[in-house]
Amino acid sequence: MPRVNREPRLFDVSARVPDGFVYHQDFISEAEEHELIGEIQGLHLTPFKYYQFTGKRRTASFGWQYEFGKSEITTAPDMPAFLLQVRTRAGKLFNIDPNSLTQTSIIEYSIGSPIGWHRDIPHFGVVVGISLGAACRMRFHKYDRRSKNFNRDEILSLELQPRSIYLMSGASREIWQHSIPPVKELRYSIMLRTLRAKP
Numbered sequence: 001m002p003r004v005n006r007e008p009r010l011f012d013v014s015a016r017v018p019d020g021f022v023y024h025q026d027f028i029s030e031a032e033e034h035e036l037i038g039e040i041q042g043l044h045l046t047p048f049k050y051y052q053f054t055g056k057r058r059t060a061s062f063g064w065q066y067e068f069g070k071s072e073i074t075t076a077p078d079m080p081a082f083l084l085q086v087r088t089r090a091g092k093l094f095n096i097d098p099n100s101l102t103q104t105s106i107i108e109y110s111i112g113s114p115i116g117w118h119r120d121i122p123h124f125g126v127v128v129g130i131s132l133g134a135a136c137r138m139r140f141h142k143y144d145r146r147s148k149n150f151n152r153d154e155i156l157s158l159e160l161q162p163r164s165i166y167l168m169s170g171a172s173r174e175i176w177q178h179s180i181p182p183v184k185e186l187r188y189s190i191m192l193r194t195l196r197a198k199p
């Protein structure tokens with residue numbers, strides 16, 4: 001895989017984001033993106049299931065997987081070798097031991113696929129996301145367990161560019177929910193997560 005010969009650009013967009021969210025553009029080159037998409041398209045992706053509901057996006061999990069309705073995570077097949085280098089670089093960038101990024105999800109968003117408001121399940125720790133193929137908007141709002149409603153004026157959002165990477169940790173991971181409105185072009189994400197010692 002060719003190496004990028006420049007440092008990723010840290011946050012050159014004027015967006016307000018929750019604490020603990022760190023975003024870099026140009027984490028990978030166009031050639032690397034092309035190669036990763038090719039590999040991902042060779043994986044067995046299955047429609048996302050949420051209880052009885054089947055989502056538009058398709059996914060594959062490695063290392064660990066979670067099925068809604070079950071309180072436990074279970075082991076999943078090993079991460080494919082083509083993801084190892086990108087995981088090492090992501091770990092170095094965010095000062096995380098790459099070997100601790102033990103859970104991986106690949107997500108394919110066909111045109112019109114969203115991901116609804118959620119926080120990641122408590123079994124996992126920090127979350128790293130790498131965007132491929134197309135830009136999308138990521139939105140955040142503060143989660144309040146007492147109220148299902150939230151003030152739309154309090155939504156923060158930023159455009160995730162293809163080839164960019166983000167880290168969701170601290171408040172952005174624990175206190176805020178995030179979502180992605182229906183995408184306008186085919187997009188993939190590589191999600192890497194640490195395991196939390198005590199969920």
Ligand SMILES: O=C(O)CCC(=O)C(=O)O
Binds near residue numbers: 129130178
């Ligand atoms: O595709 C993304 O960047 C976000 C995915 C996400 O929110 C999740 O897997 O929980």
